[in-house]
Amino acid sequence: MAENVQNFTIWEVLLHAFLNSFPYFVLAIYAFRGHWRFSKKITILLLFVAEIAQLIILPLNVILFGSTSPVLDILLAVIHVAFIFAVVKDHLGKLIFAVLVITNLGTTVLICSKCLEGLIFPELALLKYHYTYLIITLILIIIFTPLIYLLIFKDMYESGKETSDKYIESKKVSGYMWHYLWIIPAIFYLIWNYVSYSGNLSSNENRMNPINALFLLCINAGSILIYRMIIKTVKMHEKNTALLAENHVLSIQRLQYDRLNERLENMRRTRHDLRHYTALLTQIRDNKDFEALDDLINMYTEKNLLNAPLVCCENETVNVILALYSETAHNNDIKFSIKANIPKNIFVDQKDISVLFGNILENATHACKEVKEDRFINLNAAYTENPNGSDSITLVVKNNYAIEPSESENGIFRSTKHSGDGIGISSVRSIAEKYKGASTFTHEDGTFKVSVILYQV
Secondary structure, eight states, rough: OOOOOOOOOOHHHHHHHHHHTTTHHHHHHTTGGGGGGOOHHHHHHHHHHHHHHHHHHHHHHHHHSSSHHHHHHHHHHHHHHHHHHHOSOOOOOHHHHHHHHHHHHHHHHHHHHHHHHHHTTTTGGGSSOOOOHHHHHHHHHHHHHHHHHIIIIIHHHHOOOSSGGGGHHHHHHHHHHHHHHHHHHHHHHHHHHHHHHHHSSSSHHHHHHHHHHHHHHHHHHHHHHHHHHHHHHHHHHHHHHHHHHHHHHHHHOOOHHHHHHHHHHHHHHHHHHHHHHHHHHHHHHHOOOOOHHHHHHHHHHHHHTSOOOOOOOSSSSHHHHHHHHHHHHHHHEOOOOEEEOSSOSSSHHHHHHHHHHHHHHHHHHHHHTSSSSSSSEEEEEEOOOOOSOEEEEEEEEEHHHOOOOOTTTSSSSBHHHSBBHHHHHHHHHHHHOOOOOOOOEETTTTTEEEEEEEEEE
């Protein structure tokens, strides 16, 4: 049977082109709304450009040649792919997967619409672009599109929206999976093309065949279940990998905390021993009055800051860390300016506050050591008691540096102590996230600045 497409209006063709493109463009950009390459205005502009291309190509082809062809379908598919790849920045395999899923959704709507039209309006169904077909298409789009989003794209978006450091490694692993997962919807796409264009019947007649429509509907229903299982698996895999990464960070923090405590204990022991030695030497001096012993006592007193006050704030944990790095700064000719107002009792765990201050000051000290002159570290820490009962801690540390900080593509600073990413900054960010706060790291004109805020949760 020849395919009759002559009895149509240009508006019916335009509406057909619109219904078979615009809803799927919107679904794609909404599903990846957290991964747009451009601003909202530019993305919407590109959406209208792609839609106008659809509204020109299909009607022009029908007017000139009286029908559509597989070549035209390929051209329209290229526009779909080009648009999504232009506006969305994500893993290549993930984008191909999304494009094929959306294409298969459009195919399901197209086949079911024509089949239903053939069952309800058998004569009108021979008119390819009749308004009865378009009405059924619109109804199915309203039903299927939200369903596909909820079953597939909602979880796909949520699995990729995390941007914190602990999810970086999980994204790398799931990215490897996306290299191959797109093959599954590609197979379903090939099955549809084979059924739609094989044999001597026209594509319109193939779509009107209830057996073909039922077969492809079952295939697509099964594919949706498979897609959902894939997305759930990837999402679960990302969470498990993220938990392993978080446990690794916590292990490192614990090791850093233990090492810090060990250094603090050594410092206390050294100070305690030096005071005893000084007292002993003082007694000898009083008895013998040796001038050399006087010089020796003065030297040790000045060098080890035995007479310097050790109280920087009321919080003992913060205070001993500031005392430790004050001595380190003094021994390395670093001017260490401290303004700390942290009370004795705070909402932050002792281990977390130790790792937070320790990591930041460790990195600042290491960076300052490379500076030839005028080394400095400025620390400002404050505790705020909010009226609503949710207190907060702010910490700002500035230091100069000689080696320009280097950042990876994910915004993580690379370590200057070893190859790979810096662990200290990752720990700081992890603690900020734990207390629903934020952390920023900036560098300009030879000065590195760390800003952290923690909230009581």
